Amino acid sequence: MNAKTEFEPKIIGFLCNWCSYAGADLAGVSRIQYPSNIRIIRVMCSGRIDPTFILEALKDGADGVLVAGCHLPSDCHYISGNFKTLRRVTLLKKVLQDFGIEPKRVRLEWISASEGDKFAAVVRDMVEEIKKLGPSPLKNMEVKA
Amino acid sequence: MASKKIGAVLVVGGGVAGIQASLDLADSGFKVYLIDQGPSIGGVMAQLDKTFPTNDCSMCILSPKLVATGRHPNITILTNTEITGLNGEAGNFEVKLRKKSRYIIEDKCNGCGLCAQKCPIEAVDTFNEGLDNRSAIYVEYPQAVPLKFMIDREKCIGCGTCQEICKANAIEYDQKDSEVALKVGSIILAPGFEPFDARLKSEYGYGRFPNVMTSIEFERILSASGPYGGLVLRLSDGEIPKKIAFIQCVGSRDFQLGNNYCSAACCMYGMKEAVIAKEHTPTKLDAKIFYMDMRSYGKEFDAYYERAQGEWGIQFVRSRVAGVTEDPKTNNLFVHYVEDETPKTEEFDMVVLSIGMQPPKNIETLAKNLGIKLNNYKFCETATFSPMETSKPGIFVCGAFSAPKDIPESVAQASGAAAKAMSVIASERGTQVTAKEYPPERDVSREEPRIGVFVCHCGINIGGVVKVPEVVEYAKTLPNVVYADANVYTCSQDTQKLIREKIQQHKLNRVVVASCTPRTHEPLFKETVQEAGLNPYLFEMTNIRDQCSWVHMHEPEKATEKAKDLVRSIVAKAKLLKPLKKPLINVTPVGLVIGGGVSGMTAALELAKQGFEVHLVEKEKELGGHLRTIRYLLEKDDDPKEELNALIKAVTENDKIHVYLGAEVVDVYGFVGNFKSKIRQQNGRETEIEHGIVIVATGAVEYKPTEYLYGKDPRIVTQHDLEEQIAEGAFKAKNVLMIQCVGARTNERPNCARICCGQAIKNALKIKEISPETEVYILYKDMRAYGFKEDYYREAATQGVMFVNYEDERKPQLANDNGGLKMTFWEPVIKEEIEIEPDLVVLSAATIPNPDNKRVAEMLKVPLTKDGFFLEAHMKLRPVDFATDGVFLCGMAHWPKYIDESIAQACAAAARATTILSKPTLEMEGIVANVNEDLCSGCRICEYLCPYNAIEMKEKDGKPIAHVIEALCKGCGACGTACPTKAIIMGHFTTEEILAQVKAALIEVKT
């Protein structure tokens, strides 16, 4: 199996352009430091995030996936994309559980353009959490296959 | 003799009102000079944490407007600038300006911020209200527009550090102030307000006690980007407070201070700050608000008030606070007040003063320089039927400078002022602006992807952490990358030239920039590639600064590794990018206005003044609507009858306006720019019209009470009935009792109807005028005489009108006692039931939605509020727009409102509509959904999900197929995500592109 070096999780972050991506930018502008494990992918709205993107990310080797959008109820710049995301991600987590994948690997957060600190805190927390969980079982599954 | 008109407008003040006015003008073909006294635009709204009643993040909703203003080709922003003189007349003014030095060459500074990091001098951070420090070289806030640094010369010691570090050579210590002269056709004043100086209310201890602060300081404390990262802390010891008092009306409704007016927004923001403070505090926080009247009169504000009391547990105490003292040991505060006629004292950890709005500083000099009149409070003088007109033709006003007001009203009035400013120079539309020309687009469809990667050092912002040369070398090894190099500043002018050259030299057909955030810089680079003949969507960007070097400053290795991953990932996406067309749609330059009241008529007239044809449809047999029932005004500044007749005359005599009376719009098809509608008149005649926009101005109606024996006794009337009686000389009563909130603020209709308090005061004053001996009682819950209406409230009280407060638990009782009316109510001051025998009972009946709203809403596919009024696109920043493009609203269809507010909104709707009608074709965003018809199963999920009604079903080979109306699609991608057969392709964010990006980001690279 893996060598005994400390496990560094890989996290994919799907962020909506208007609030969460802006929040991540603000973390930068405010020089708030957080672990470098996340790779951000920008979409216009969290409503664009297809559950299959999350699954594919896990399959491709991500140990965790962050989905972040504008705050409920009314911050979404496309009226209701965040609600759609809420439903989709909640469902997906149920399915993951059924397949024996820790639902905690997928995290849904509402982060506004002024919450740079929140974004950083979420990443920090996720990295910690996933370190505890260890590498994604889905990744191993693929390796065996 | 008329001098030549000039198609340019000067907008004074870069707050949200000035920004909105500028954008509307610039989008309608006029040149705009936007000046502000400070170093950046954004105004007070930029300082706010959240906004009521939706608790939206203020910066989130403002910053797209800031960016749009900063980038607009028709807007020139002049900061640190003041007016020094004015010549000329409406249509042709010459304005003299003084631009104070920034000590920075604006064209060279790219806002990288290195200078501020290295600057050794600390100065007070005024943006954070002095709660924090900044350096002597600074920007007001991170999202500032323009993002140009400035040197605070009072603090700067001239050490030369910034000059040494600035790679852009932008520092100029000996820069001089400059004088500028501009030619403009009209002027809009939006200088905003000055927050009240709380020191003047010395009894509240501001400036003496560290834990007493102003509401604006508190906004900064609440803000996640404020001094404490959004945590509520006491200034004295940094402890989290357990109990906060909010004191309302500090510097407002204060006769002694000379500020008798109400500042109109403080009740709501006080409540909001209490709510947000509770949300931001990890431990239990008690919040108590001391108020005189809770003036939550706006759209859905009372629902917020209800939630504040119930769900959020904020306590409300009706009392004017007498004073605040401090326990010097703990720095806790004692709030002294009177409740139930008993003096009380309560201890708090913190006190927030809800400070009012004052006219802007130095406003008298500005008024003198421009030759406009101020009112007795030194706000701008306006009149009911001309709310945007100053005393000087060609100069208009909007925002808090015309009267204290909140954000949506400032925004609406700003658009309204834009309409007025445009109509002065409508003939000159397009003369001062030049459309940008691009070379013909290169067809790259048969080329292999050839990607160029430009990696930015951003001074040392990126290069100081990320090993940029390594990233460049790595990029060169990636598939399809044929060129990669580093730049000091990729956004600088010379790099744009370089990018264009490299595109030619290396036959690049995809361009990637790895630098800062696409949110601010993508438009610039897209423009650059377009100038080099590439489709702008063949560009992508990845953020290795804000989301990499700045957040991993102490981990250069990991940051470099991450930067490589990000570049690899974005290159993988870039390889798949497809050129996208920005759909062009034709615009029929004709308006349709539904409703012929004061709002509808005003909107129609304003559109006609802009040169557009208008169809005005009114259900009744005559124009006028609600305004017909208004016989005199509270302010007495205009005669409503005369104004109504003048308006009707102007509308009917204008040959651009087609009026349909006794008519209804029965069908609307199409979308922005291209609507087709059917108008049916009562005589059965039907007319089909084509138009580019719709304005909904269907008004509202007076509630017919079922309470208080209304309809059962002629001595019980509504305010409208009373007004009619008075106007017709039929008023004789000697003992009048008015009851407020009839049919409003009830369980069934929880919200305030806004205008009844003003109506009651108006009629009470009129009664006192014509029959001074008549006794008048007004039984009220809160007297919501906001803004300058407070003056009339005071006057009524002075004239002996008796105001008695009632609570829901003890509603007044009316009985018919053997033919006499008997009114019983609780008098809270003397604490006794009182019985009087009025000979006239006047019910302040609510204004309720037009019953026809539902039909109109369904026809136009626009939403209604729970109460049944129309619901705009965004309660704060888009008050007269619907989410559906090309459909607007104004007047009482939106919410009950006074005449001046309806007129402002009507002009605003016209201005917003003009941004569409003034263009022969509309260029839509290219990022839209597309349907692969072979895969579509016609399940209609997308049609149902689309928040913009941009998907319609079309028959194809006998089965329904989804079809995207590109003009309506906003590119959110929700449909693509939901499509079970993956028939929907979301442009620029296709499934393949995103998955390629994911996959590439996760590839393990051996180092």
Ligand code: FES
């Ligand atoms: S735009 Fe952020 S979630 Fe929709």
